[in-house]
Amino acid sequence: MKRFVKGFIVLIIVMVVLAGCGGSEETGGDSGSGVSAKIGVISYITGPGAAYGEAITSALELAQKEINAEGEVHIELVIEDSAGTPDQALSAAQKLINSENVTAIIGPTLSTEMEVVGPIADQNGVPILGTSTTAQGIPEIGDYVFRDSIPESLAIPASVQKAVEKLGVKKVAIMYGNDDVFTKAGYDSMKQAAEDLGLEIVTTQTFQKGQSDYKAQLTEIKDLAPDLILCSALYNEGAVIMKQARDIGIDVPFVGGNGFNSPQVIEIAGDAANGLIVATPWFTGNESEKVQEFVTAYKEEYGKEPDQFAAQAYDGLYIVAEALKKAGEADRDKLRDALAETKDFEGVLGTISFDEEGDVVMDPIVLTIQDGAFGIYE
Known part of the structure; x- marks a missing residue:
């Protein structure tokens, strides 16, 4: 009997100690209710494209704070810097998957x-x-790969079509970075869109990441007098290209790929950014209550408006949170299945669903820059 009582007391002590160890945000423990999960983030935080990573991680941290405050899901973010390089992104992924044992990854x-x-x-x-x-x-x-960002194959045709309708375009020149999967994909979509619309492609010019002088390519384009320039670039190169184009007297509009959807384009190019046409699911001027609440919260937290990359990351973490609720636990396979079932999620980007491949189903809007600000291209 004494042995039983002694064992019972030890059991109670162990249970009390274990209860006292729960609920730590730092360790990713149970917050006391709902599902608790550790989510890895691979983001471009340092390097020439750091503005992308800053917007993404800022929005993720804002969403995390809001989601955790609601109490149904508790998320710990483990953020790793990729510096925009595949090798560093791979190292970050291996650390998150193996050492950190995350339930899911957002990024790169x-x-x-x-x-x-x-x-x-x-x-x-x-x-x-x-x-x-x-x-x-x-x-x-693969089956575990999803995205909530509109692919170039949807966005670029929308912006090119709009430009053709508005400007009566017949001839186009194309510029693209030929050393990056993203910018090459943008080129493929631009070429296809131009061909589908029966436009004459007068020249195709290429460049590399980090290039600073584009005058040779732009001079050849100027001599061929296109009605429109289609450019697939990250914001650094894209902004400089537009500035140098205006400096040598090219005054036709640019249609940019997804890399141009950043306020950094305006900061770097200045007035040369005016007239840029892009397609995006995100516009801060959207009068939706959900959109304006996000814009206000982001500005209060970071002192500036959220861009497209912030909006996509913000919705992304909320999509993961909803999937965690459906999964009922921080299980990788169950979360994958719940993500695949995402349908008609109402986010700041609009209504989001995933198709059978895990790709986003959503309609873009076409914007242009005028007087140093993005606005709807009407």
């Missing part, structure tokens, strides 16, 4: 990185959600 930022990271996540059965990867074929990498 670039399609070039996702082509390396996606297969590893898929092979390990870790759901991965790209919030900025727009190259063709990303969701097809």
